[in-house]
Each structure stands twice: as structure tokens, then as C-alpha cells.
Amino acid sequence: MKYRAEIDGLRALAVVPVILFHAGFESFSGGFVGVDVFFVISGYLISTILIENIEKDRFSIVNFYEKRARRILPVLYLVAISSAVASSLILYPEHLVSFAKSLISTPIFLANFYFWSERGYFGDATELKPLIHIWSLAVEEQFYIFFPIFLLLIKNYKKIFYTSLVAAFVISIVGSYYVTKVHVDTAFYFPVTRAWELLAGAVAAIILHKRLIDVQGQRAEIISIIGLILIGYAYVGFDDHTPFPGIYAAVPVLGTFLYVVAASNSRFTKAVFSSGPLVFIGLISFSLYLWHQPIFALSRHLSMFEENIPELLLLTAVLSCLSYWLVETPFRNRSLISRKTIVIFSSLGGLSLIVIGAVMVSNDGFPNRYKKEDRALLTQLSDYKGYNQAAFDALQGRTFVGDSGPRIALIGDSYAKDMLNVFNESQLFSDVQFSTRQVNSECGNLYLNNYEVIEPNIPLNRLDRCKVLGWYGGDEFDAILRESDEIWLAASWEDWVIDYLPQSIDNLSEKYNKPVRVFGIKDFGQIRPYDLLSIPPNERSEYRQPASDSAKEISLRLHGALDGYEFFYPMLRPLCDGSSSECRIFTDEGLLMSADGRHLTKEGAIESSRRLSSVLARISSSLGER
Template sequence: MSLKYRSDIDGLRTLAVMPVLFYHAGMTLFSGGYVGVDIFFVISGYLITSIIVRELDEDRFTISNFYVRRVKRIFPALYFLLAFTFLLSFFTLMPVHFESFGKSVVSTVLFGSNILFWQESGYFDSQAETKPLLHTWSLGVEEQFYIFFPIMLMLIAKYGGKKYVRYALTLFIASFILCVWGTKTHPEAAFYLIPYRTWELMLGALIALKFFPKTEKPLHTNIMSGTGLLLLCISIFYFSHDTSFPGYAALLPCVGTALIIMSEGSFVNRVLSTKPVVWIGLLSYSLYLWHWPLFALRNYWGNIDIPPFYKSNLFLILLTFAFAAFSYYIVEKPLRVKKIENRKLFFRATYAVMFIGCLVGASAIVTNGIPQRIPEEAAKLAYTPNSKFKTKECYELSEDAIKAGKYCSMGDTESKPVFALWGDSHALALSDGLDKFAGDNKASGLFMSNSACPPLLGLAGTDRAKADQCIKSNIAIADEIADNRKVENVVLVCRWMKYTDSPQKLEDFRAALDRTLDKLKHKEVFFVLDNAEADFDVPRELAKDALLKAYIPALASKQPINISAGTYETMNSNLISLLKEYENRTNFHVVPLYQGLCGPDGCITQYDGRALYYDDDHLSVFGADYAVKNGGALLLEMVK
């Protein structure tokens, strides 16, 4: 006996997918549209549990049957999308991004893209907006659920007296507690990883297991579904990327979804059962798969000079529906209803497809994004290697490691160190240029830097999770420098504007600078104003422009891709004004390094066919060398 079809569940899928689509289109009204994924999780938990438990009770459940259905449901549309997106990315992504795309293909095929994207960045980061397969993280969560949950239910049926509720409730409570804790302490892990999300699936499972009392009274079901719809609306329209999520906030969309599922026959559910709403729900999987690659590639090529309509949200939404309809009717639906006669052959074909998918993705990884795909000039601009100091031996050292003297040397390492480079990731970005500069002048220095950690005593960094560690490591660094008589000079490099963009921050900064200068009163301090920041990924835009000039000159930029003149002074006006108070200190020198990159026409972003930036605000290895040579004349004083 098959599970009863509920058209309102397909309608509920519409409430899940459309907010996600509108959110990714950048429609501010749907600022919490990302909660559509949580709606899907509750629905999945409900349906999968209903199917498995019914078949277990009827003694006809098998793992092979379950996975045949899951593969038929998930794989056809997904692999069609992967193939199409790979081809599109092959011709449009720069090497470093195509290499990253290859990793996402492999991880998607192996059901682990949520783990990859957790390691790489946050869902709301600007870089995430250009990753074509970012949205597959939710498939990773569901696929991992499909691996462990059926086995768990089988074991409960065989050895646990079919007390499914007890175990589902335990999982729900444990996962929810973990989620609330993780949202505060490990927010990205809580967003992406299944242990923190299991409770959402278990909420659906508890509905299927009839844990919650059921009512069929119209008044009660209408109140329940109305309340559920209200909770969904609050989540979709009032949440934003600033909402601490998932955590407690995820209760709203999840409980809202649960209330609607339990209100079969209510007015809201009847509306959800109407044909237009159900039709979108039937397309929901394909809509979800196709919408993000199209938006991501639009974001990636956002500055291209084509008619605005073809970059508009309306066009992208229409295109998403077109691709989704084709995928549903031509790929997804026919293969889903096809009867499988030979399961061994079916699974062999599945493994073969997965192997090919991994092979294709790996080809982009092992070749570093296949730079041969694009013109040599574009590949040269796109290539921005990491600093040689970005290693576990040199960067992000702990307080204990610093006290033990486990930091790296720069420049002429045969000489005694005469300077120390202390700062955050901008210091790391500048390190190779300063290393070469010091080596050319037969001087040696020490490298002491931690990401998101300003080189000032008592000032916490931008990463709240490591604020205490930042303050402690800075104390250790300051002590090491102050006690080292050979080190006469200290170079402070940081993304300073992060700590001076409000009156309160400015006061905290002033106090921290005073403490630091007092600690280093016997040293020469070189305070570096490093470089202007762009509002775009510099090597990507330069390489894309070179690509267009080679293939479609009419679409290429007519002007040099520079950063507007005065950008640095404007963004750092508070800091520059404050530093004037320190002009009379004999051991304090302001090094306007940015001036070596900037002129009347703006701040250059490339020189001699090489990008001067690694991204939008960090200098590349080549850019650091160029900046020090052209704007670091004051630094000569410390290596004489």
C-alpha cells in the first residue's frame, strides 16, 4: 500500500522554493527567503519517515528499493545540471574559480558539498555569490540523512521494538541543543553540517510518527495552518543575513511548516492544493537546482556591457522556470517513473556516472583550473599565487608558539633581524614585497601576523570567536619585540578602516595605539597605510576584461579598470585625521604606501600585465613588491 498523495505538500514546496529564488535574486522584500531550505528539510523528514515506517510495518522495506527511488528522484536532474554548469563554467570562469568549481563538483557527487562550503566560506559572504554550486549544500545534508536514517529505522524495527518516536525525539532534542550552541560558537558549521540540522528533519519525522496530537476539526486545523503561514511569513519577510541562524530563529519556519503539514483539509492547505501552486511545487526541485547557477554566473559577469534586461531579476527568473520545466518534463519525470528491471545494472550505471562526475571535477582541480582555456594575457592576470609566508609555520601562530620564538624570518636571513612585521592578513599580503625589499637591502626581519587581528594592544579583531586569542597573541608579540634588542624597527600593517569607522571605534583605536606605542617606546614604529580597496574582485575583473578583449571586444571595458581617485583618503579619513596628532612623535612614522599605487586618475590595479591585488582588498605577491618599491621610501630608514 503506497503512501497517500497530498497535493498540499507539493503546494508547500512552492512556499519553500519561491522565497529562496527571490532571495537569491536580491529582492530585499524576501530578506529571509533562505528559510525555504528549512521548509524543505521538514517536508523531507516527514515524507521519508512516512514511507520507510509504512514499509517496515508491512515488512517490505529494503535498502536497495529505497536507494533506487532516491537515485531516480535526485540524480537525473542533478547530473543534467552538473553537466550543463560544467560546460558553462568551462567557458566563463577564471582558472582559480574553475578549480574551485571542480572541487564543488566532486564534493556534490560524493554527497559532501555542505562540508566543502563550510570549510571555504559563509553562505552570506560576497565571494559565495559567484559559486555556481553553492546551493547544493542542502542536497548534501539531505543525502547524508538518506544514508544514516533508513539504517537507524531498520535497526529500531529489528531490535528496538519499533519505538521509533523515542529515538527520533532523542535525535531532535540533541540536535536542537547542538544547533543553538553551535549558532553562537560555530555559526558556519551550524549552518552547513548535518548534526546541527538533523532536528529539522526529525521534526518532520515526529509528525509522520504521530508524536503530535492530531485534530480534524476545521476550526483547529484552520488556526494551526494560519499560524503556520504567519510563522513562515515572519521568517521570510523579517529575517535577514544579520539574523543569528539557524539557532532558535529556525524554529519559526520549521514549526510553521509542521503546523501546515498537520492541517490537512484546512483553508490554507486547500489553497496550496490549487493547480498553479501545485505545478510550481512539482517543479520545485528543478527550480532549486537551476536558479542559483544562473544567478551566480550573472553575479560573476555583472559588469559586462549588455542590455540591462538580460541581467535583470525578471529575465533570470523566467530563464530559471524555462530550464526547470525542461528539466522536469524531459529529464526528471520520465526517469523517475521508469521501472527498473535489473537493479545490479542500475547501481553499476549509477556508480559509473558518479565516477565520471568525479573525474570531470578532478580535471579542473589537478590542472589548476585549466588556464589553457583562456588567452595567455587573461591567465596571467588571473594568476595570483599565495604568499610564501601563508604556512602553518609562519602564519596564525598561537600565543605559546610566539613565546617559544617559532616565527619566520624575512629578507636576508643570514643577518640578525632589525625589524618586525606585525599585523593581520594585510601584513601577510605585504610580506613578500617587504621580504624582497629587505633582501635587496641586506636586512633581516621577523614575520608576526594573525588574520583579522590588528597589531595594537588590547584591540580585538573582527573575528569574535578568536577575539581573546587575538589579544593574547598580540601581548606575546609585543613582549617579544620589546625584549629583542636587535629589532629596532616595527612595521604595523592592518586593514585599519575596520577599526576606525565609528566614533567609538576611533576612541578604542586611539587608546590601543597609545598602549602599543608606550610598549614600543624604544623602537622606531612604521605605521603603514597600505592600499586602497576595490569594490570588485580585481584579478577576476581584469582577467574577464582581457578575455572579452580577445573574443568579444565590443563588450570589453573602454577605460582602465582602476580604483577611483581619493578612495583611500575617503574610506580612511577618520584614521588619517587622528594620525596627525602623532606627527611630532620622534619614533613614529606614517608610511603612505598606498600613494605608490595611486595617482590623479585613480589607483591602478595592474602593471605590466599582472594584477596588483589578490582579491578586492589584499595586494597580490606582485602587487606587494610593486607597492613597496613605489611607495615605501620611508622604509629605507629601517634597513640602513
Template sequence: MSTSKHIPEIDGLRAVAVLAVVLFHLQVPYMAGGFAGVDIFFVISGYLITSGLRQSSDMPLGTVLRDFYIRRARRLLPPLYAILLASSMLALAVMSSDRLRSFGGSVMASALSAANVFFFWGSGYFDSSSDLKPLLHNWSLGVEEQFYLVWPITYLLAQRLKWHGSHVALCIGLVGLIASEAVLRSNGSAAFFLMPLRVHEFMIGAVLAHAGAWSRPNSSRSTHALDLLTLIGMALMAWAIFTFNAHTPFPGVMALVPCVGAALVLAAAPQSRVGALLRLAPMRWLGKISYSVYLVHWPLIVFYRIISGREHLKPSARWWLLAATLLLGWLSWRWIENRWRPNQPGRNQGFVAGMLIATAVLLTLGWALQQEQWMDHRPWRSSMITPREIDLGKKKRFVLRQQVCTERGWELCDAPAPGKRNGLVIGDSHAVDAYNAFVHVRTNDHIAMSEQGGCPPHAEIDNIVLPNHPDLPKCRALNKTRFDTSHLKSFDYVVINVLMGWYTEQHLSDYLEFLHRQGIRKVIVFGQTWRASDELPELINRHGFRTEKLMPLLQSPPADQRVQDTARRLGYLYIDKTAALTSDRGFEVFDHHRVPFTYDEHHLSYEHSLRLLSKRSLDVEKYLGTP
């Protein structure tokens, strides 16, 4: 399989990859594994880059590297920089100052080929929703560009040392795969974002570049075999795209499914009859514009979400966003990619100088977008809730906890206090809301807390938690204590407050049953309440302190009737969180001091958390006072 001529099947494979990613991001049903399209791109890149390097291996090292990086820059940078500039203009128009700070950092990181590292650093549980980061998709470009920095030099040096390129690629790929699988178990974000833990996907393509000649058929029998291999490859890619989801341990070993599938198609499709599907004109067209389509699709979706205030896309919105993506992708390909991509040796110096200037401009722009002192004074984006107020509001949730633990000592803060009535609050990042309420009302009790973001109580937490949980080992250890009967019985009562979603009412009901079987008699469990479709301060800054405008942008509380029924049957006390935050005027999106009920999408503000027991304090007193 020579890369000296254009291979139409590669365009078809690119079409499959980009369509999978775009439909996944458009929330199209049955496309939960569309993220695997990125891995298909990685295999294609590994194959094409290595094939090109093989053909140039006899040329001087400096010449090969110079030509390689010029070609890559011409291919990648002009459309990328155009999208960065256009996205910055849109962000300046519609984003709050708080979000602009993070966005400005992502512009700088993208211009420096380090978007994956930037988003890895900011991939913690409390980071703002990934659905509202317009440049998040550039993480994959960061991975590719870092691969381009390392692999050509490594490969060409190995060639000059008479090492077989396929052996080098195979060794690097095996080490990368083992490392990815190992790190995935302890730090899913690192395995997802960082290039060394994705390198095995590129190496599959690199190995294929050395083995490509075997696919040339010399009989009808080999043609049948190639048809079968192409079908198997397509089936593997389809398996990943249609069956994988957020709970699939990924990348690691599972990334081999779409990657091996892509490699089989790359190897066999050009000489197979089944490969004609990839040679269809619409597939080739989409494959040719796939890079620009990838660049434009995610900012388009994110800015639509920001402007509309809707997290979930309606079917009609999906269709016109898809159409707009294809149109803008084609325009970018036609007027930017095609204009700059051809290598013009006599003009390369001017191109390099222009790209250096453009990079400097984007770095300056990214820095400027992070300067709060003047971004707050945009006349078209005045803030009713400032970034400083948001930061202070989020930090205020933990003030009581810090006071209690500082007075008692942090090492003893979550241990029972002798001579006092002791309560244990169990939960995820919402536990502190219940903690604030009980410390505020039960002033003579000592309240301990078993809390970690994204870590609700479950005996087999690995089976339900998202694979990219930022601190899964700590979560495992914490859940051991939550199922330690002697530890639980050292407290007089248990309080549970969690967010339901992937942690279901069945999970919580099962935990209540466990507590009852272990003889834990006093348990208070909180229900669910409204959630904002976007960070509530963002919605308020967009629509004002107008309840009638804000309520349609909130999501109804998840059903938890099973939890209520289980608690009642077991003699436990259930507290309706929504009722606690509702007045005669209805649910209070903000109080009379204009403090929002949340400074993000669902964690209660300090002021609203103190209201959780305001209507049920006597019921709690009576319940806990009963022997």
C-alpha cells in the same frame, strides 16, 4: 495527516522555501535570511520520508529499503545529473583552468552525494569566493542524501526492536541540536555543512509524522486553533527569512525558528482556512517544480557573474535571472523529472544500470576538468596569467615572513628582539602586506605580526565576526593580546592594516582611541584601496592587460575619512594605500612587468605591497624618529 494522497499545502510550503532561497541568492533587498528556506526543505523531507516509512514498516526490510532508494534515485538523480552535465559544459567554455580544478572536484563530490563535505573542506577564509562556485548549492543535496542513507535503516530497525519511532526521532533530534549549537561556537562551517549537525531539522519533521493525526478538527474551535497555529508558523518562517542575516548564529538553536514554523504549518495548514494561501494555484505550481528550480538557479546566477564580471546584480538582471530560473526549472521538471520519476518496477534494473553509468561518466568528467596539463590548451580560453603563476603569486606574499621567522626561530618571531627597534603589525589577512612593506624598508628593525584571516582588532570580536569563522577561538585569543597594554608597550611602534567591510571605520577608530588611552604613542595605520569584483587574474584573462577595461570592474575604496581624522587628531600617521599604488597614469592595476596588484580580489601581490611605503618612507622615518 496521511501521505497516501497528495497534500497541496506541502507544495505551497515548498514554494515558500524555494522562493526564499532564490530571492536571497538574487540579492533582493530584505531577503537576507532567505537561506532559511533550505531548513524548511529539511523539515518537509523529514516529515515525508518518515511518513512513508511508517506506512511500509510491516513489509520486509530489504523490500522497503530497495523501493525507498529506487524512488529517491528516480526523484533526485536525473535532474541533478543533467544540471551537472550542463554546468560542466558551461564551465569548460567560460572558466579559467584554475577555477576548473575546483569545479571538477565539486562535480565529483555532487555525483557521490558528498558536496557538503567537499565544500566544508574548502570553506576556509582563503578559499575562492562562494559567489563563484556554480555547484555550491548542492551542499544541501549532500545533506539530504546522507540523511536518506542513515535514517531509513535506523528507523526501520527501531520499529523492529519495538522502539517508538517518535521517541527515537526526538532523542536523535535533541542530541543533534545540542551538538550543532556546541560546534557552532567553535566551527561554524562544520555546523553549517555536515549532516549530523543538521539532523535535528529533519527530526522535527519526523516527530511530526507521528503526531500528525492531532490536527484533524472536530469543532469550529479546533479550526480557529489551527488557523492560529498556521499563522504562528508562517510568522516564524517570515521572521527568519526577513530578519536573519550572515551575522545570525546559524544553524544551531536559531534554526528552530524556521523549522518549528514549517512544522506548525505542516501540521495545521491542511485543515485550516489560512492554509488556503498555500493552496493557491501559483504556489502549488512553484512547489511542484521547486526541486528543479533549486537545481538551476544557482549555476545560472554564478555563470552570469563570471561572464559579466559583476559581483552585485542590477535590478534588471535580478528580474531576468528569476524569469530564466523559473523557465529552466519548469523545463527540467517537465522533461526530466516527470519522465524519470514514476516508479516502473519492470524497468528499475535498467534505470539503476543507467544511473551507475551516468555516475561513472560524471566522475570521469570531474576528474578530467581537474587535469591542468590539457585544460590549459583550450584554444578559446588561453590564459594570460596561468594557474601556476597565480599559485606562485599568492605564495610569494609570505616569503619574507618565512625568511625572517626561519632565521630568528618561529617561536621568537613575534616577540620583541633585544637591542633592536621593534614594530608590531596588527591586522587580518592583509597584515602581511604591511609586514612586507616594513621589513623591506625598515631593514634594521625587527617586525613582529599579529595576524589572522578575518580577525581584525576588536575587544568583543564575537559580536562582529561572522558566525562561521573557521577559527574563532584563535581569533578571540589573538585579540586578547591586542588589548594587552603591557604586550603592546613592549614594541616601539604599532602598524595596522585591515580590510574594511563588516569591520567598519568606526571599529578601527575605536581601536585607535583605545591605543591612545593606553599610552601607545607611535601608530601607523593604512587606508583602503581598490578591490576587484572577481579575482583579478580572471578579469585579466577575460579582458587582457587593458586598464580601461579593468578599472570599471573594480570597486572603489571604502570610505575611511573617520579613520584619517581620528589618526590625525591622536597624532598617529595615516598612509593612503591608494595613493601609494597610484602613478601619473592613475591607479596601477598591474605594474610594468604585468604583475597584477592582487592575485585574488583584494590581498596585495608581493610586488605591490613593497610599494606601500615608497612615497612615504621619509615621513615614516621622521615620524618614528620623533621621541
């Protein structure tokens, strides 16, 4: 195909915002859509090559996958192995095991499914994952496993070809819209809900190859500029609350489509994006994309990211230039590296990544690297998530049986899960029947007659999921609430939720005519494992730090809103020995109360039951009197 320098210029406009987004630049809050620009470009370029070769009867599946291997695998393996070496020296066992699993998924192009299983692209957790960005590469390769075969099978059936292409596009974009509404993470990572973006590039390839639309002169200029405006708007107008991909992804996808179709016949746009600097950034864009995230993530683990962003950006650029010149370019040259060599390299390289990852996983992230007194603490960091969820999730929607003990409906988010663990570890509620209901914090743990009034407070990309989950709705849960003796609420109370909390309590009390107990928030301040390990073991039990300012503010607001309410139980001060400015974050045995400052470890739940003993005993006693 004819080389289009302005497409490489557009690659530069795609990769730079992605990097700036991952670097935390607020002005590029929608920089993540650079990936969608890449999808359309990739769909266009690959489809153009496929269509031209198939029409001339010179298409070869073997040649196609050989070229993909030359293009992708050498630098991908270089970055992955480099990241594995650095991660084995930097990451704690918990994070190293997670990294190892992502490493295993990399050569088999299933990283998108792995990161989907871990949930979430936005937020602190994802910033710490060195290979999180490989998900997009996996989606592309999953598409290219089937698309060439599809083209070959129907190349002689034009009606079927166009009908199938339109059908696949419609199914994918409609699926993306509806799946995004109910579960944004699934829509974000799954190939079916992303395929339409690559197919948009394929449509552009067909239009240009068949000359179905001839855009020239001033019209080409206007259309290509409109495309760039749409892309630019997404970069600065979208953020982590945007329901994405869904219909919002149509903005950058349409923008890229318009640019690809029109830019080659424009003058000004083509000249600008064919300029040397932009083209060079476009040429090294794949290396830039691969290198930046491991560098950023590992530096964040070392708590050295914020102060060294310019240096880290420079390091990313240098490594990208070197890998482009020394790895990408030679491996694409068939006269330098034969097909046999690339096959052997691809097989052994992929196998090496799988073996390295498997060794890391089987050895639990090598905890023996650390001193004996630190190993138990590190084990806590890897186990607390499962512990937090297990008991609560097992009791979701459980119906009460007989009259063997008090019946409690416990409603809330992960903080409610922590509270159930505290109740269980206290041994004071062994005769209680709990039935649980999860209401995510962003939805608001509220029982209201009209939920439309709180919709403006809920992030747009979570609103439809909140509606699907239904707060306290459903006949089965209504029956549980009616059969319960008491209703208990616990949550990481959002600031806006507090305004509606008294009304919610009144609604529950009026409808179900039973006590409604409300538990406040807890917080132990910022937990940084690297800093905590530096504290001598004999000093850990007395180490103190303040709770977060936001937690203190929420706690004060809860006090103000529920002042005088007999069934409100503040948590922050009791768990911090009476002072939210001096929270003991270790148990007497030197183990962590919380792994992240918000959620309890098993030892933290046991210690919390001790610190809250008087409150828990009072509640237990009142239940016995009913």
C-alpha cells in the same frame, strides 16, 4: 502515503524565496531559510514512508535507495553536466578548478564538506559558485544513509526508539547552537548541526501517523497560519548577519513543523496552498532549486546578471519545466525505466561527473585556452590566496629568540598578511623577528579595556567568535607584546573601528611603553578579470582606475583620527602613485597588483615594496637605530 497537495504548495513557498535571495532581492534577505523548510518537509515525507513500510514489514533498503536515486539523480546529473559544459567555456582556470572540485563532490554527496573547506555561504565569492547550493542535497543524503538503518534496527524497541530520537534531536540542536556561536560556517554545513531540522520533520510524521495530537477545525487553521507567519518572518527578518543556523533556525523549522502537523485539517490554508499554481511550482521546485544557481552564477561571471534578472528568472522557469516533464517524471516511472537501468545510469552518471571534474583539475582549468600573455595573469588569480596567508600564518604566536634582530609584533587581518609580504619582498627587514596575531576585521583590531562597548558594531553572527579569538588577550601573547621592540597594526579598517583607534594606540603605548606603528588601508578599485583581459597587453602597465569610494572615505577618516601621529603610514595614495583616483593596477611587466582589488599578488607585493620604498627605508632605518 496519502498525497497532500498543500505540502507541494509549501515547497513553492520554500523555493521562491531561496531563488529571490540568490537573485539579490533585499526584501528576501532571509530567503536562504527556504532550505530549512525543505529539510523539515523532506524529513516528514521520508519518515512517513519509512514508518508505514516498516510497520507493514514491506520496507526494503534497496527499494528506498532506488526511489531516492530516481527522485534526485537524473535531474541532478543533467544540471551538473550542463553546468560543466557552460563552465568550461565561461570560467577562468582558477574558478574552473574550484567548480571541478565541487563537481567531483556532487555524486558522492560530500559537497557540504567541500564548500565548508572553502568557507562561507554569504558574499560575492559564493555568488560565483555554480554548484554551491548542492550542499543542502548532500546533507539530506548523508542523513538518509543512516536514518533508515537506524529505524530498522530499533523498530521492535519502542522505548529505545523514542529515547534515541529525542537524544539525537537534543544533541543536534544543542550542537547547532554552540557551534554557530564559535564558527558559523561549520554549523551551516555540517550534517550533525543540521540533523535536528530533518528530525523535526520525522517527529511530525510520527505525531500524524500515531495520531498523538488531533488538531481540527479552527485550531488547525490558527496553528497552520502561525507556522506560515514564522516562516514569513524568517524570510524578511533574517539576513547574512543572523547567527544561523543556531537557535534562529528554530523559527522557520517550528513554523514548518506547525504547518505540516495542522494544515491538512485546516480549510482556508489548505485551500490556498492546494491551489493549482502553487502546487505546480511545488512540483517543479526541485528543478527550480537545481537550475537557478548555475544560471545566476555563470551570468555573474559574464557581468550580465544585474541587467538581465527577469530574463534569467524566465530561463530558470523554462528549464525547470522541461526537466520536470522530460527527466524527473519519466525516471520516476518504474514501468518506463527499470531498476537495472537506473542503477547503470546512476553509476555511469556519477562516474562521468567525477572523471570530468578530475580532468579539469589535473589540467589546472585549461589555461591553454587563453593567449600566452594572459596565462601569467590568470595564474596570479589562482595563487594569490595561498601567498597572502602563508608567511603570516607561519609566524602566528611565534616566540622571539635571542637578540638576533628587532622584534616586531604584527597584528591584524588579511591586510596585515599583505603588509608582511611587502616587508619581506622589500629585503629591508631580513634581520627582523616577526611574531603575528590574527584579529579579524569584523572584530576590530583594537586593544581596549572594555570590549563590550564595541559589541553593537560587530555582526551578531560573528560576535561570539570574536570573543573566543580574544582580540589581544592571553598570557602568551601578552608576553610576546612585552618582549617585542615595537607593535605594528594593519587592517582593513572598518569605519566604526577608527573611532576607537586613538584610544587603542594610547592603551598599547601606556601598557607596553614602545612605538605602535599603524598602517593605513590599500585599495585598487574593482578588479574584473574579464574586463582586464580585454586591455591590450602593451597598454596594461599604464592602465589606471580609481580606488573604491569606501576606501577613499576610510582613508580620509584615518587621516582625521591620526592627524599628527608620527607612526601612522597612509597606504592608499603612495600605492596609487599619489592619486587615489588613478591607481595603476598592473606592474611594469603587465601583471596584476591585486586579484580582487584589495589583496596583493606576489608581484603586487614586490611592486608595493617599490612604491613604498621611502617609507619602508625610513622604518627600517629607525629600527636599526634602536
